[in-house]
Amino acid sequence: MIAMAMAAFTFSSCEDVPAPFAQPEDPGTGGGGSTVVVDPKGSGTEADPYNVAAAIEVAKALPQIADAKSTDETNSKDVVAEGYVSSINEIDTEGNYGNATYFISDDKEGKSNKLEIYRGYGLGGQRFNETGATIIKEGDQVVVSGKLVNFRGTLEFTQGSKIISINGQGGGGGETSDLEGAGTLENPYTAKDAIIIAGKLGANDSGSPAYVKGKVVTVSIDTSYGNATYKISADGTETDQFQIFRGLYFGGRNFTSTDQLKKGDDVVVYGNIINFMGNTPEMAQGSEIYSINNQTDSGEQPTTGPIGSQEEPISVTEALVLIDALADNATTDQEAYVKGTIKEIQTTAENIAKYKNIDYIITDGDSEIKVFRGKNLNNTDFTAEGQINVGDEVIVLGKLQKYVNNSGEVIPEIAQGNYLVSLTQGQGGGEEPISGEYGTLEEPLTVPEALEIAYQLPEISKASDANESNSMANAVVMGIIASIKNIDTGQYGNAEYYISDQLNSNYMLLVYRGYSLNGDHFKSQDEIKEGDEVVIQGTIVNFKGTLEFTSGSKILSLNGQTGTGGGNEPGGGEETSGSVTVVAADLGLGNQEKPSKLTLSDGTTLSFDGGGNNNAPAYYNSGSALRMYPKNSMVIDAGNKKIASLEFICDESNGNLYNASGDITVNDTKMTIDGTSLKFTGPNASTATVKNVSTGTGAPSQLRMKTIIITYVQ
Numbered sequence: 036m037i038a039m040a041m042a043a044f045t046f047s048s049c050e051d052v053p054a055p056f057a058q059p060e061d062p063g064t065g066g067g068g069s070t071v072v073v074d075p076k077g078s079g080t081e082a083d084p085y086n087v088a089a090a091i092e093v094a095k096a097l098p099q100i101a102d103a104k105s106t107d108e109t110n111s112k113d114v115v116a117e118g119y120v121s122s123i124n125e126i127d128t129e130g131n132y133g134n135a136t137y138f139i140s141d142d143k144e145g146k147s148n149k150l151e152i153y154r155g156y157g158l159g160g161q162r163f164n165e166t167g168a169t170i171i172k173e174g175d176q177v178v179v180s181g182k183l184v185n186f187r188g189t190l191e192f193t194q195g196s197k198i199i200s201i202n203g204q205g206g207g208g209g210e211t212s213d214l215e216g217a218g219t220l221e222n223p224y225t226a227k228d229a230i231i232i233a234g235k236l237g238a239n240d241s242g243s244p245a246y247v248k249g250k251v252v253t254v255s256i257d258t259s260y261g262n263a264t265y266k267i268s269a270d271g272t273e274t275d276q277f278q279i280f281r282g283l284y285f286g287g288r289n290f291t292s293t294d295q296l297k298k299g300d301d302v303v304v305y306g307n308i309i310n311f312m313g314n315t316p317e318m319a320q321g322s323e324i325y326s327i328n329n330q331t332d333s334g335e336q337p338t339t340g341p342i343g344s345q346e347e348p349i350s351v352t353e354a355l356v357l358i359d360a361l362a363d364n365a366t367t368d369q370e371a372y373v374k375g376t377i378k379e380i381q382t383t384a385e386n387i388a389k390y391k392n393i394d395y396i397i398t399d400g401d402s403e404i405k406v407f408r409g410k411n412l413n414n415t416d417f418t419a420e421g422q423i424n425v426g427d428e429v430i431v432l433g434k435l436q437k438y439v440n441n442s443g444e445v446i447p448e449i450a451q452g453n454y455l456v457s458l459t460q461g462q463g464g465g466e467e468p469i470s471g472e473y474g475t476l477e478e479p480l481t482v483p484e485a486l487e488i489a490y491q492l493p494e495i496s497k498a499s500d501a502n503e504s505n506s507m508a509n510a511v512v513m514g515i516i517a518s519i520k521n522i523d524t525g526q527y528g529n530a531e532y533y534i535s536d537q538l539n540s541n542y543m544l545l546v547y548r549g550y551s552l553n554g555d556h557f558k559s560q561d562e563i564k565e566g567d568e569v570v571i572q573g574t575i576v577n578f579k580g581t582l583e584f585t586s587g588s589k590i591l592s593l594n595g596q597t598g599t600g601g602g603n604e605p606g607g608g609e610e611t612s613g614s615v616t617v618v619a620a621d622l623g624l625g626n627q628e629k630p631s632k633l634t635l636s637d638g639t640t641l642s643f644d645g646g647g648n649n650n651a652p653a654y655y656n657s658g659s660a661l662r663m664y665p666k667n668s669m670v671i672d673a674g675n676k677k678i679a680s681l682e683f684i685c686d687e688s689n690g691n692l693y694n695a696s697g698d699i700t701v702n703d704t705k706m707t708i709d710g711t712s713l714k715f716t717g718p719n720a721s722t723a724t725v726k727n728v729s730t731g732t733g734a735p736s737q738l739r740m741k742t743i744i745i746t747y748v749q
Contacts, residue, residue, distance in 0.1 A: 071147035079114035081199060084178055087141045087148040090116040094150075094183045094190035101187055101490070101580070110184065115199065116192075117178045120171055121145030122730060126163050128170065132346065133162025134194070135171065138730075143174055151191040152179060154346070159217055160197035165236070169201060176202050187490070194346060218245035220303075220325070225249065226268045226277035229308050230316045238313030239415050244341060244370070245308060246325065247318065251300045252276050261289025262320070263296055271299055278317040279304055285332030286368040287323040287434060301328050309414065319414060321434070321452035323368070341432065342371035345456050347493075348430045351375045351399040358404075358447045361437040366450050370434050373449060374457075375399050376502070377427045384420035391416035392451075397429060400500055404447045406431055407438075410454035423458065428504055430457035459504070474511035476591050478657035478688075479570050481627070482514040482536045482544050483650055489544075492577040501585060507575040510584075511591065513627060516567045517543050528556025529586070534569060536650075537629075545583035546571060554589035568594050568627075615639060617743040619661045624654035639745060642670045646726075658686040660693070660739035667738075669725040677748040678723050682714045686739035693739035698729035713738075719748060 075089035085093065098110050118139030126135040134154040141147040156162055158169045171177065181196025214231060216224040223246035224232065232245075249267030256263040262281040268274055282304060284290045296302070306322025325331065342357070343349040349357075354373045361367065375397030382393045392408040409431060411417050423429070433453020438446045473488065474480035480488075485507070493505045501508075514534030522530040529548040536542065549571065551557045563569070573588025615637050624630060629651045633641040645651035646666035654661050663669065671678065681701060685694040694713050697706065701723050704715040715723075729736035 071142050071144075073141040073147045077116070079112075079116070081115045081178070081180065084115040084117040087116065087118040087139055087150045090114060090150055090183060091148050091190055094185050097183065097185040099185045099187055106182060106184055106193065111182045111193070113181070114183050115178060115180045116150070116183075117176065118150065119143045119145070120173050120175045120177060121149055123171065123173060124731075126170060128163050128168075133157075133164035133168075134346075135163055137171065139177060139179070143176075151189060152181075152196055153186075153191045154194040155179065155181060155192060155196035155198070158198045158201055159214070165240075171198070171201065195344075216246075216248070218247075220246050223248040223303055224308075227275040229277045229318070230275060233308050233310045233316030236308070236310035238310060240413050241307040241309040241319055244306060246303055246305050247277065247308070248301070248303045249277065251296060251298050251302060254296050254298060256290050256293045256296060258290060258293065261291070263290050265296065267302060267304075278315070279306070279322055280311075280317045281320040282306065282318065282322040282324065285324050287321075287366060296324070296327065302326065307414065321370075342367070342369050343373070345372055345430060345432075348372035348374035350402075351397060351404050352402040354404055354435055354449075355402050355447050358435050358437045361435070363437060363439045363445075366434040366436040370432055370453075371449075372430055372432050372456065373397070373404065373435075374430045375404070375428070377423060377425050377429060378403060380423065380425060381405075387417050387420055391418065393417050393423065395423065397431070400502075401497075404449060406433075406453060407436075407448045408451040408453075409433070409449070412455045412458060414454040423455075424460065428459045428502075429455055432456045473507045473509065473575070474513075476511060476570060476572075478655075479511045479513040481650065482512060482534055483542055485510060485512045485544060485575060486542055486582060489575050489577060489582040492575075492582075494577045494579060496579055501574055501576050505576065506585075509572060510575045511570060511572045512544065512575075512584075513568070513570045514544065516563055516565050516569060518565060519563065522557050522560050522562070524557050524559060528558070530557055530563065532563065534571065536627075544575075545581060546573075546588060547578075547583045548586035549573060549584055549588035549590070552590045552593055563590075563593065568592075613749050614744060614746040617641075617745070619654060619741055619743075620659035622654065622661075624661075626656040627653055629653045637676075638674055639676070640672045641743075642672065644668045644670075655739075658688055658693070658739055658741070660686040660741045661743075662693075663695070663725070663727045663738040663740070665695075665727050665729045665731070665736050667727045671723045671725065671745065673721050673745070673747065675721065677721055678718045678745060679748045680714060680716045680746045681718070681723060681725070682712060682744040682746075683738070683740045684742035684744075685711045685713060686741050687711050691734040693734060693737050695727050695729045695738040696731065696735045698727065698731075698736070699738055700726045700728055 073086065073088045075092050077083050077085035077089050079085045093112055093114065100106060100110050118141055120137055121140040122138045124136040127133055134156055136154055137152050138149045139152060140149050161168050163170060178199040179192060179196050180199050181192040184191060184193045214228045216222050216228050218224045226249040229247045249269060250271035252266040252268050252271055252273060254263060254265035262283055264280050266276040266278050268276040284295060303325040304318060304322050305325050307319040309317060309319040311317050349371060351373060354371060357367060377395055378398045379396040380393060381395060387393055392410055394408060395406050396403050397406060411422060431449050431453050433449040436448045436450040438448045440446060488507060495501060495505055515537060517533045517535040520531040529550055531548060532546050533543040534546060551562055569590050570592040571584060571588050572591050573584040576583060576585050615635055617635060622633060630643055643652040646668055648664050648666040650664040652661060652663050652667045652669065685692060697708055699713060701715040702718045704717045707714045727738050
């Protein structure tokens with residue numbers, strides 16, 4: 036039914052679904068200035084891509100998902116869309132992931148519809164951290180292929196999209212494209228393509244696995260080792276020939292006969308392109324043949340790519356399940372990305388220096404697997420002891436093997452030819468680590484802030500699996516108790532309950548078997564109740580899709596910072612001749628209180644609006660400031676007076692200046708930034724609308740006003 040509905044889609048408008056957190060930019064708005072309205076068009080194919088307006092309409096029709104890993108044909112749609120890069124959040128050119136998060140729009144100035152491309156790859160799927168990758172910039176016209184989703188109200192291309200062309204140029208990057216293929220099974224690279232790609236890599240660097248086609252020029256098969264070294268070209272001549280070094284047969288199996296591949300055969304090969312020693316373009320050891328003379332391996336499942344991915348690797352336990360299904364001494368057809376923590380290093384320093392590889396054991400807490408003769412990052416050599424250590428968290432790419440030794444003992448292994456794709460010393464890898472402390476007693480996270488971070492965590496299936504890469508350790512969160520499931524005053528003395536930023540909110544965080552004040556056991560059923568304000572410290576995890584404080588958290592404060600005040604009662608602000616100074620700490624607001632309207636001592640009113648952001652303007656004791664988040668606004672109404680200027684003295688703490696990076700507008704005024712001061716001159720009107728138009732997240736996007744100085748026209 037979903038497919039039929041999508042097929043009949045006519046781009047009729049539909050209501051925006053509120054996002055649980057600040058969306059960097061609303062689809063259909065330009066983030067300031069006049070908005071350009073663009074009609075939807077396109078069919079979503081490479082030949083006729085959607086424009087951004089059409090892609091947004093398609094995404095709006097999809098049901099919301101809360102987990103990017105849960106996409107299927109009912110809640111996502113594979114499409115091609117085109118637009119101009121209007122803003123870039125980040126491009127990972129030096130880390131392990133090589134992706135980018137950016138926005139595209141239907142017009143070059145970014146005044147029309149905007150669509151987020153979340154952690155997408157570059158031209159032809161190339162990672163941005165690969166040598167020679169084309170780096171996008173604002174204003175570039177791009178055609179993007181990937182999955183559209185409605186991720187908790189955010190309309191986006193989900194992780195893993197790729198750019199088909201930049202400014203009309205496709206292929207391998209640069210101003211022009213010399214590549215004939217795309218490296219896919221449907222459109223493999225040619226031998227010449229592979230040479231070009233290798234030439235853009237650093238010495239001994241390798242690209243992502245790819246398919247390459249060609250006609251065999253020369254071949255040497257070694258049946259003792261089961262591999263073959265051969266060269267291919269477009270026409271079987273020595274022109275533009277590309278070497279396949281020690282490649283394997285169908286499905287990654289060993290060659291057993293010298294007549295299994297011969298000169299003149301047309302082949303499609305799958306493996307890693309490498310620039311060996313900086314002067315030899317070749318396919319690295321361990322590649323496998325997909326087809327010979329258009330014939331695939333009969334009786335075997337053709338290889339279509341690796342198991343898992345660097346962004347979503349499999350666990351050691353999952354790897355053992357795959358190995359258990361193998362015959363003795365057999366390997367998987369496909370390589371697998373396996374994530375684990377190093378438990379033991381078995382190779383001596385002398386042998387590391389001699390053989391340039393390392394045997395080591397990795398674990399996920401429950402299971403172990405041996406990494407046999409593993410190589411370092413980018414398939415380079417290990418050269419000395421200490422390049423990896425016990426406790427390091429790694430992602431290894433290689434084939435899985437059910438090795439049986441002479442004693443009949445089964446040893447699960449990642450077979451020789453493997454290498455590291457991610458190494459995080461002493462703390463973890465896989466998902467991008469979320470670093471830093473998560474709130475303090477003086478400045479706790481709000482529930483929406485905690486949820487926004489927690490949604491990035493990978494799921495775990497056991498509480499004991501929690502570690503630094505998949506949890507928020509020592510998180511401190513303030514919230515209101517929304518509902519209580521259970522309070523055990525007996526043997527366990529713990530409680531299960533939900534906290535939220537406000538009563539009757541849809542965004543709640545579970546506190547699972549947490550303890551009372553200071554970690555004490557609960558002794559009474561009335562120690563906590565719905566409506567209580569609590570600050571909780573503990574470890575937050577994504578437990579099978581449920582975001583929760585795992586067992587063992589404790590309450591740091593209970594109704595310890597509540598208060599009253601604000602509202603419409605006059606009295607806030609200190610009047611001087613022709614101006615009024617508003618000190619946020621003197622307004623009588625309670626911690627985390629969200630005022631709707633304040634009346635100052637001279638009759639001027641301040642009215643607040645969330646603007647669709649779940650984080651509405653609020654006062655916090657920490658920093659003694661009124662906070663405005665992206666999309667929030669404040670209307671200052673001076674009645675029969677006219678406002679000459681406004682000045683906000685902003686909070687500066689923990690190394691952050693909370694002035695929203697200057698992304699604040701007030702009518703048509705001129706802004707001056709001087710240290711902690713934001714000054715706006717020239718409203719010359721009885722009302723002034725203050726807007727936070729930041730498109731960022733976190734500290735740089737927040738305006739925290741400790742003092743507001745309103746000066747009137749004399």
